[in-house]
Amino acid sequence: MDEFFSLILQGIKLAKDLEPILQNLATHHHRDMLSKLDEIIRVFISAKERLINTHYHQDPSQMLFRELQQQTQIDPRLQEYWLSTKMMEAFQSQLTAERISSSSGLENKQATSGMQMGSGDLAMELGGRDVQAMASSSTQRPRRRKDDAENETVRVPAPRMGNTEIPPEDGYTWRKYGQKEILGAKFPRSYYRCTHQKLYQCPAKKQVQRLDDDPYTFEITYRSDHTCHMSATAPSVRPPPPPPEITQEMIRTMVAQPPVPWLEFSLGGGGGGGSSGSSMAGAGPSTVRYGKEVEYPVADMADVMFNSGSSSSNSMELIFTSMEDKWEAGGDKKN
DNA sequence: GAGATTTGACCTCA
DNA sequence: TGAGGTCAAATCTC
Incomplete structure (x- = not known):
């Protein structure tokens, strides 16, 4: 911290x-x-x-x-x-963001570790196993089912203003490749994959589903981890x-x-x-x-x-002035 | 023109 | 056999 x-x-x-x-x-x-x-x-x-x-x-x-x-x-x-x-x-x-793991394996891991991993770390674990699973599979196109163990589901609040159709950002860039009406669901499910899938063979995907009983909440299922940021040439x-x-x-x-x-x-x-x-x-x-x-x-x-309701310039000035004062004071203490 | 989304068709698996 | 996941052509925006 x-x-x-x-x-x-x-x-x-x-x-x-x-x-x-x-x-x-x-x-x-x-x-x-x-x-x-x-x-x-x-x-x-x-x-x-x-x-x-x-x-988290x-x-x-x-x-x-x-x-x-x-x-x-x-x-x-x-x-x-x-x-x-x-x-x-x-x-x-x-x-x-409410983390609800649908993976028994993950729950075990979290229970034994005594702490929850961040989505990045968690996905890293998933990615490793995912690659192995895919490598050992046949030459058929890899397909996954919703009850596959190797995924992670989180619930995040939808933006309450502006375009609420777009799920909150999670630090990665996604490209939508499909949308489908799901039986029994009021809202369609959207399918995303990593923007860098082709460039860096990044296998990361996610599904975004709006909850029936709470349209202002997205249930996002992540599959596989991003490998794009691990590439030496990939821009973080x-x-x-x-x-x-x-x-x-x-x-x-x-x-x-x-x-x-x-x-x-x-x-x-x-x-x-x-x-x-x-x-x-x-x-x-x-x-x-x-x-x-x-x-x-x-x-x-x-x-x-900036958007705090008060004068933005004053607010920023307050922050910077305070920060500088503190730093200078801290520096003086050290010196 | 590049790169994104949309959407109907196709494929796979329970 | 049908629901869910993916493909790919069409379309859109910059």
Whole structure:
């Protein structure tokens, strides 16, 4: 958990470092901005994965607050701000995904290990066995049934605003390859496979089924693990697009209108109704819609920071100021 | 044109 | 035999 918070702090610090670049973009090379953005994205993704893998089944609100108090010694004003925003709701959404394993093998493993694995670790285990099973099978096209042991089912809340048809992001990019009406189910089941299936022979797949009795909950069944990120050539974070021609006019527009579109979607609850109605709403990172892939890896974090209901600039200033003060204070203590 | 989704047809297995 | 999983052509978006 120490690493999680250091990653978060690192990400915020990096975001703060963007400020002078943004203000003097004309004198900076676009690559500076892009490399900074890349770095921020990587840090927040790492933090998210660490959080999910470490404290998946704990009470997130209690855990986060306790950790905040014990480990970061953040300015009380910041703690108050943190708790007053939707930060808790954001993490709650990520952490309370109800894990219901349909695999007896997995249950045994979890029981004996005394802890639950994160989806990545769990899928890693699945992937190993899956590859073996497929390698030992005949040359027939591998087909699986719903009651196959080697899968993992989770339930996640659907986005309450924006396009609720899209399941919440899970850190990977998926390509939909099928949809089918299921007998006795009100909603069709969607079939996804990893976007990098062809490029990296990634076997990962998932099925997304909306619950009959709770349309705002998705039941997602994962099969096999991602091997794409294990490839030396596979981008853990997708390469940035070519630098756009950013003009001073654009910068002025951005500064004058802080709530950029990808920050407008809300993770739910009031806060001024941030729904843009776009397909990316609630989808978070790795959202894929018709042709082009768009990633918003820091959107969740940025949303809760910027879209808190209070003055966004003041909020960010409070965070950065507090963080800097703390760091400087911490540095002074060490020195 | 590339790469995504849609959707009807096909295949496999219980 | 039928439900569930996948294929692949058509279509769509950027």
